Each structure stands twice: as C-alpha cells, then as structure tokens.
Amino acid sequence: MNRMNLNSLKFKAGKSKRVMAQTDAKPNLETEDVEHELPPAETDDGYVESSAQAEAASSETASDELQKLKAERDQLFDRLARLQAEFDNHRKRSAREQQEFRDYAVANAVASLLPVMDSLDLALKNSAGQKSEIRSGVELVRKQFADALAKLGLREIPAEGEPFDPQYHQAIEMVESDKVPDH
Secondary structure: OHHHHHHHHHHHHHHHHHHHHHHHHOOOOOOOOHHHOOOOOEOOOOOEOOHHHHHHHHHHHHHHHHHHHHHHHHHHHHHHHHHHHHHHHHHHHHHHHHHHHHHHHHHHHHHHHHHHHHHHHHHHHHOOOOOOHHHHHHHHHHHHHHHHHHHOOOOOOOOOOOOOOOOOOOOOOOOOOOOOOOO
16 A cells, blocks of 8 residues: 555656646646546556556557458348348249239139130130020120139130240141141
C-alpha cells in the first residue's frame, strides 16, 4: 500500500507540474482535469503498464472485435441471401406444382369427355344424308361442346393426310396403305 500511495503521489505531482508548465506557456488554454485521470493499471507483478502499451492492446482488441463483427455480418448476409434464394425457389416450385396439378386435373376431365365428342361425331356421320331437326340439334350440341373444350385448352389437330408426328398424334393402329408414304 505504501508503494502504491507513493506511485500515485508521484503521478499526480508529475501531472500537476505539466499542467502548471502548460498554463505558464499558454495562459488562454484550459487546463487538464488531473483529478479525473486514472493512474496506469498495475498488474499482479507490480508492473505498471504504460499508456502506449495499454492503447496498443486496446486497439488490437478493438481491431479483433471489428474483424469478428465483420465476419459475423458477412455470414448473416450470406445466410440472408441463401434464405431469399430458397424462398424464391420454393415459391417458383409451388407455382409450377399448382400449374401441373391444374393441367393434370383438366386433362383428366377432358379425357373423360372425349368419348362424348366421339359419340356426337358418330351420330352426325350416321345421319349424313338426312336433313332433320335432330341432326341440326346434334350439330349445335357438338359445336357448343367443342367450344367448351377449346376454353379448357383442347384443340383439334387435323390428322388425316398429315405426316405422323408423335408429339401431336397418337397411333391407334398400324395399317398398310399405298396412299400414305412411309416415314
């Protein structure tokens, strides 16, 4: 304790001499507040750190802390970008799945209605030479039915006389013919 009091007194005395020297040289400047300044930190070994060493150590820790914060910020930005990309991919995938489900549902509904269209076509084919109100009624129903299917995205692809294209045509059977060239 004795040693600490002696060091404190020497420190305060040195500061007050410096303050007095400054006030004598420049009387208009404000003096330093010596009472609020802390003496240098004393370690367990009794070694007193100089202010330059303490400043260097604090700047290193501040620099290290800054680097850690920058790394953490970069990690958070990376995580944010990944989450945004994941959300965007999920949104696109959900929209695509919904569209595929709608297409599948419409395709199933239309597939079950195609035999009705075939029956109407067969009825019109069998009554080809007749002029009757029933035939005109069947023609009207077939036209309305074709319009309703067109609204669902179904369109008639002319197949007779066209070269076979597996992307558009579905082969029902194969028959030898001289009228159609081989593919």
